[in-house]
Amino acid sequence: MSKIKVITAYEGDCCYQDLTLGNMREYCQRWGYEFKANINSPYWKPLVYPHCMMWRKTEMLIEELHDCDWILWLDLDCFFLNMTVPLEGAFTDETADLVITGSFGPCPECGKAVHNVGLLSFRNCNWSREILTGWWDQEHERIKLNPAPEYTHCVGETLWLSCQVVENPVHVSHVKILPLAIAGWATITGSPDQFLTHQYAALQPAKRKMFEKLEQRVIR
Ligand SMILES: [Mn+2]
Numbered sequence: 353m354s355k356i357k358v359i360t361a362y363e364g365d366c367c368y369q370d371l372t373l374g375n376m377r378e379y380c381q382r383w384g385y386e387f388k389a390n391i392n393s394p395y396w397k398p399l400v401y402p403h404c405m406m407w408r409k410t411e412m413l414i415e416e417l418h419d420c421d422w423i424l425w426l427d428l429d430c431f432f433l434n435m436t437v438p439l440e441g442a443f444t445d446e447t448a449d450l451v452i453t454g455s456f457g458p459c460p461e462c463g464k465a466v467h468n469v470g471l472l473s474f475r476n477c478n479w480s481r482e483i484l485t486g487w488w489d490q491e492h493e494r495i496k497l498n499p500a501p502e503y504t505h506c507v508g509e510t511l512w513l514s515c516q517v518v519e520n521p522v523h524v525s526h527v528k529i530l531p532l533a534i535a536g537w538a539t540i541t542g543s544p545d546q547f548l549t550h551q552y553a554a555l556q557p558a559k560r561k562m563f564e565k566l567e568q569r570v571i572r
Pocket residue numbers: 427428429430470550551552553554
């Protein structure tokens with residue numbers, strides 16, 4: 353049986369964090385997964401502009417990728433809709449080292465598919481460590497070239513992983529892309545198959561009401 357770790361992080365106050373953290377904790381307790389949340393944690397080194405919260409996921413994935421078989425990163429705006437579905441199968445795959453969810457559009461630079469990086473599952477292996485280190489290093493290179501925090505030239509948190517890894521023929525055999533119908537981005541299909549969602553709500557405090565509504569319809 354795989355040992356699975358689920359991690360999340362956030363800096364600052366998020367008005368719905370009790371709902372989403374409670375949801376993640378309940379799900380992980382049900383299935384026996386380790387759950388670690390670094391919210392306003394002294395664990396972090398200070399971030400220097402133009403670093404932003406997004407890079408905490410890379411940092412935390414690198415730090416926590418040990419003592420487990422698989423690690424699942426969840427943005428704080430992720431939410432389990434169906435607690436009866438385990439991560440095994442969808443987010444752990446014998447043939448893959450990275451499980452990511454489907455595309456939500458093309459990269460403005462190269463036209464390759466851009467993936468949802470709010471939900472990421474990495475196998476504890478050397479390939480994952482190399483990818484995560486490369487993901488972290490490229491951010492430092494980018495800042496030296498151009499300190500503007502915009503997403504351009506296939507770099508930045510989302511584009512680098514999508515353009516340079518997921519859509520790169522060199523890495524294709526390591527990556528499994530889950531259908532949005534299983535772990536959707538932004539939309540709720542209403543199907544019990546969609547057991548996890550990422551709502552792109554980190555910058556939208558009004559989303560508390562949405563998570564309150566979702567909480568009412570969680571399948572337990
Ligand atoms: Mn998010």
